[in-house]
Amino acid sequence: xxxxxxxxSRIDWSGIAFAIVLTLLIVGPLVVVATxxxxxxxxxxNIIPQKFGFRFWGQTLGRPDVWNALMLSLxxxxxxxxxxxxxCLPAAYAFARxxxxxxxxxxxxxxxxxxxxxxxxxxxxxxxxxxxNLIGTFWGVVLIQLVGTLMxxxxxxxxAFQAVDRRMxxxxxxxxxxxxxxxxxxxxxxxxxxxxxxxxLSFVGTFYETEGAWLIGAPGIRTMPVxxxxxxxxxxVIQYGAVLSVxxxxxxxxxxxxxxxxxxxxAFARGFGG
Amino acid sequence: MSVLQISEVTKTFSGGxxxxxSFSLDVADGxxxxxxxxxxxxxxxxxxxVGGFEQPTSGRITIDGEDVTHLPPERRPTGMVFQSHALWTxxxxxxxxxxxxxxxxMPASEIREKVEAVLELVGLAGYGDRMTTQLSxxxxxxxxxxxxxxxxxxxxxxxxxxxxLDQHLRxxxxxxxxxxxxxxxxxxxxxxxxxxxxxxxADRIVVMANGKTEQIGRPDVVYRDPKTPFVxxxxxxxxxxxxxxxxxxxxxxxxxxxxxxxDGPATLAIRxxxxxxxxxxxxxxxxxRVTDYGSHGLVDLDLADGTRLKSMVAxxxxxxxxxxxDPKPRAVAAYRNNQQIFRS
Numbered sequence: 001x002x003x004x005x006x007x008x009s010r011i012d013w014s015g016i017a018f019a020i021v022l023t024l025l026i027v028g029p030l031v032v033v034a035t036x037x038x039x040x041x042x043x044x045x046n047i048i049p050q051k052f053g054f055r056f057w058g059q060t061l062g063r064p065d066v067w068n069a070l071m072l073s074l075x076x077x078x079x080x081x082x083x084x085x086x087x088c089l090p091a092a093y094a095f096a097r098x099x100x101x102x103x104x105x106x107x108x109x110x111x112x113x114x115x116x117x118x119x120x121x122x123x124x125x126x127x128x129x130x131x132x133n134l135i136g137t138f139w140g141v142v143l144i145q146l147v148g149t150l151m152x153x154x155x156x157x158x159x160a161f162q163a164v165d166r167r168m169x170x171x172x173x174x175x176x177x178x179x180x181x182x183x184x185x186x187x188x189x190x191x192x193x194x195x196x197x198x199x200x201l202s203f204v205g206t207f208y209e210t211e212g213a214w215l216i217g218a219p220g221i222r223t224m225p226v227x228x229x230x231x232x233x234x235x236x237v238i239q240y241g242a243v244l245s246v247x248x249x250x251x252x253x254x255x256x257x258x259x260x261x262x263x264x265x266x267a268f269a270r271g272f273g274g
Numbered sequence: 275m276s277v278l279q280i281s282e283v284t285k286t287f288s289g290g291x292x293x294x295x296s297f298s299l300d301v302a303d304g305x306x307x308x309x310x311x312x313x314x315x316x317x318x319x320x321x322x323x324v325g326g327f328e329q330p331t332s333g334r335i336t337i338d339g340e341d342v343t344h345l346p347p348e349r350r351p352t353g354m355v356f357q358s359h360a361l362w363t364x365x366x367x368x369x370x371x372x373x374x375x376x377x378x379x380m381p382a383s384e385i386r387e388k389v390e391a392v393l394e395l396v397g398l399a400g401y402g403d404r405m406t407t408q409l410s411x412x413x414x415x416x417x418x419x420x421x422x423x424x425x426x427x428x429x430x431x432x433x434x435x436x437x438x439l440d441q442h443l444r445x446x447x448x449x450x451x452x453x454x455x456x457x458x459x460x461x462x463x464x465x466x467x468x469x470x471x472x473x474x475x476a477d478r479i480v481v482m483a484n485g486k487t488e489q490i491g492r493p494d495v496v497y498r499d500p501k502t503p504f505v506x507x508x509x510x511x512x513x514x515x516x517x518x519x520x521x522x523x524x525x526x527x528x529x530x531x532x533x534x535x536x537d538g539p540a541t542l543a544i545r546x547x548x549x550x551x552x553x554x555x556x557x558x559x560x561x562x563r564v565t566d567y568g569s570h571g572l573v574d575l576d577l578a579d580g581t582r583l584k585s586m587v588a589x590x591x592x593x594x595x596x597x598x599x600d601p602k603p604r605a606v607a608a609y610r611n612n613q614q615i616f617r618s
Contacts, residue, residue, distance in 0.1 A: 165360060168363075170347065170356070172373070173346065174347050174422070175353075175374030175377065175425060176349075176374050176377045177373075178348060
């Protein structure tokens with residue numbers, strides 16, 4: 001007993017050091033970007049900016065292309081997530097609950113898109129899309145981003161459906177519910193929080209997806225991340241890019257807060273079979 | 275008035291193994307019948323076939339004369355209580371109980387009345403607003419029972435409902451369930467692997483092994499007069515001694531007992547409470563261990579070849595380890611070829 005308490009009260013220096021390094025690595029760049037977003041004058045060799053202000057916020061938010069890109073990104077993410085849910089959730093249920101020939105191969109094929117270097121795959125798809133006149137169109141980008149959501153929207157819901165206790169479903173049949181009613185009233189609510197997490201992840205993931213949107217969407221379709229990259233690449237003023245990236249944190253921050261309130265940490269872990 | 279008839283039901287799984295093999299049983303109105311057997315004896319499969327969760331390979335199941343063999347669970351007048359209680363954790367107690375009534379399109383006021391009445395019946399009045407996860411194991415099992423009872427099923431099916439509860443709670447709950455079952459007069463099929471449960475609750479016991487009936491009968495009859503060596507060994511504690519009979523005498527390693535049956539091998543079954551011990555030299559048997567349970571004692575003794583017997587004695591302090599004893603059965607049953615051939 002005494003040795004137990006002693007080990008527990010000892011300070012875990014290596015753990016603390018690890019946490020500090022991680023925090024610096026993750027938070028450090030964020031702090032720099034956030035600082036730049038509110039900077040008006042910052043010249044070498046000063047450690048902190050000489051002048052803070054909202055001048056570049058006004059300039060950035062005053063540009064119509066920023067608002068167009070934001071609206072487009074929200075529209076794209078919503079359409080992609082809805083379509084993905086429509087396709088993937090029934091498929092996930094089938095994978096989790098039914099036995100059919102070719103089940104394992106089909107399941108794997110859904111994930112195969114993530115087994116190769118993404119950019120190579122995108123270039124190959126772009127070549128096909130060019131033939132189909134999908135380059136530079138809204139639906140072309142929807143299609144390419146849909147591929148990116150498959151992993152989250154299949155894997156997590158499959159695990160969620162598998163985790164639902166079969167006896168609960170049988171008990172519902174026993175009191176008189178049809179199979180469809182059982183799915184609607186028992187299976188879906190039981191798997192709900194985890195599936196919601198998957199939907200949220202794919203929405204946020206789609207919102208930030210850049211490579212596909214750029215390769216397939218350019219030049220007609222400019223989403224927020226694509227716009228940000230072009231600002232960072234083409235403008236000498238650092239603040240434009242910094243303001244946009246701070247702006248882009250907002251949706252993921254809201255999504256994360258929302259997710260924490262609605263589901264709590266356990267559901268994510270459960271979704272991955274933890 | 276509800277009668278359950280199971281006729282010639284066989285369930286073969288896809289490897290050719292018989293889970294249930296040509297099983298027949300009639301359960302009378304208001305009767306509680308226990309299916310008792312070790313795991314793998316097919317008792318749960320049989321119950322699930324009555325509930326509609328498994329399809330028999332052949333045979334017929336009727337309730338009040340109506341063939342339900344191929345009806346899905348939602349169209350059968352049966353109510354099942356699961357071992358894991360299987361309550362819907364995303365609903366509170368009231369919604370768990372009201373779900374089936376809502377499916378029957380009952381008006382809300384009537385649903386409330388019925389749910390409150392059944393909660394009262396299982397001793398959980400006022401618990402409607404609780405989430406099921408906030409309840410103790412015993413309370414959860416009561417809710418599961420109420421969920422079945424509120425629909426007034428013709429046949430109540432209980433699948434090892436107390437297996438996950440501790441001993442004390444199990445005993446209390448089985449008395450409660452028995453009381454409720456008798457008060458409602460509901461025809462009940464109860465699956466268990468616990469003989470205590472079967473002996474204390476059932477009107478009749480069906481002892482099953484390998485998908486077949488070993489014996490059907492009243493609990494006291496099954497206990498006192500087991501028809502096969504399996505039943506003898508499964509229900510209660512039993513000394514099963516294998517030996518040879520010649521000239522009307524059963525012998526096993528110095529232990530002898532007059533047995534008026536034809537010569538040949540036989541298995542002798544003696545209850546510990548029917549085996550008397552008297553002190554003697556150590557030629558017949560030696561005491562291995564004495565356990566004092568307060569109300570009675572149990573003496574483990576070894577025959578000369580090491581065969582272990584148990585004897586229940588009123589005064590355990592009269593015996594001690596290493597002492598020689600002479601075991602004298604008061605009542606025995608003898609089996610040959612899996613059949614009872616003698617009983618005294």
